[in-house]
Amino acid sequence: MEPALHLLATRRFAVLTGAGVSTDSGIPDYRGPGARVRAPMTYQEFVSGEPARQRYWARSYLGWSRMRHAEPNISHHALARLEAAGHVPLLITQNVDGLHERAGSRALCALHGRIADVRCLACGDRSSRAGLQQRMEGANPGWAQRHVDVVVRPDGDVELDTTSGFVVPTCERCGGLLKPDVVFFGESVPKDRVQRCFDAVESAGALLVAGSSLTVLSGFRFVRHAAKQGIPVVIVNQGTTRGDELATYKVDAGCAPFLSTLTAALTGTAGTAWTAGTPVQETSRRTDSTTPSPASTSP
Numbered sequence: 001m002e003p004a005l006h007l008l009a010t011r012r013f014a015v016l017t018g019a020g021v022s023t024d025s026g027i028p029d030y031r032g033p034g035a036r037v038r039a040p041m042t043y044q045e046f047v048s049g050e051p052a053r054q055r056y057w058a059r060s061y062l063g064w065s066r067m068r069h070a071e072p073n074i075s076h077h078a079l080a081r082l083e084a085a086g087h088v089p090l091l092i093t094q095n096v097d098g099l100h101e102r103a104g105s106r107a108l109c110a111l112h113g114r115i116a117d118v119r120c121l122a123c124g125d126r127s128s129r130a131g132l133q134q135r136m137e138g139a140n141p142g143w144a145q146r147h148v149d150v151v152v153r154p155d156g157d158v159e160l161d162t163t164s165g166f167v168v169p170t171c172e173r174c175g176g177l178l179k180p181d182v183v184f185f186g187e188s189v190p191k192d193r194v195q196r197c198f199d200a201v202e203s204a205g206a207l208l209v210a211g212s213s214l215t216v217l218s219g220f221r222f223v224r225h226a227a228k229q230g231i232p233v234v235i236v237n238q239g240t241t242r243g244d245e246l247a248t249y250k251v252d253a254g255c256a257p258f259l260s261t262l263t264a265a266l267t268g269t270a271g272t273a274w275t276a277g278t279p280v281q282e283t284s285r286r287t288d289s290t291t292p293s294p295a296s297t298s299p
């Protein structure tokens with residue numbers, strides 16, 4: 001952990017976060033250790049017909065009430081403080097939960113969008129997910145009460161099998177189909193959003209990855225890009241990640257102990273007490289920055 005902390009103490013660094021920073025807020029990581037394997041709905045499936053949309057929105061309707069009550073944790077607060085202290089030019093997150101904003105991060109790119117926003121696929125109108133929640137409640141009286149015991153997933157979805165009969169509201173402006181304004185599997189991240197992140201990574205002195213297994217290319221490509229440019233990469237994650245071979249330092253640890261220690265070291269604040277006895281271990285160190293990685297042949 002020490003060498004990684006030292007590296008980050010000596011330069012500004014862009015940050016990429018994944019589900020691992022939000023698990024302490026009670027939002028489960030469906031790719032993390034012990035997670036249930038379940039394929040998320042793809043864009044193609046979502047637009048395939050009414051049954052798929054009923055399935056999506058009925059589950060989302062139940063999951064939303066839990067996700068909207070989640071609070072930022074030590075990791076979100078630590079990253080917001082690091083930004084305020086001038087250490088982080090851009091925080092890129094793969095999470096759609098909005099917790100970085102709630103903690104006060106402003107230089108933020110929500111790579112996959114925000115679950116709090118809804119977009120009309122016909123007219124492009126953007127509206128609030130909270131407003132849609134009220135409309136779904138009005139159109140489906142008693143639905144939530146009949147489904148109290150459900151398992152929540154990180155995208156606000158829940159495990160639920162019977163969703164036929166759920167009434168899905170349409171766009172109030174044009175009657176078009178409503179979709180959460182998040183990037184589904186099978187969809188691309190908007191180009192200008194990706195470019196903004198590439199620019200930030202290129203101009204930063206390092207890239208810190210926190211709480212992501214980098215399974216999805218949309219995040220992994222920034223690690224690959226940094227490594228190609230000779231920009232040092234620090235990865236903090238419990239368990240192996242797709243980027244381990246490209247990392248200058250890999251710290252096998254939870255995000256909270258690492259980020260609170262880093263914040264205390266860089267801002268001189270000791271207010272983020274982390275008391276659990278989680279062992280923090282540096283598991284690998286890449287010394288030759290020209291070593292090609294098998295990951296660089298990925299799509």
Ligand SMILES: [Zn+2]
Nearest residue numbers: 120123171174
């Ligand atoms: Zn519309």
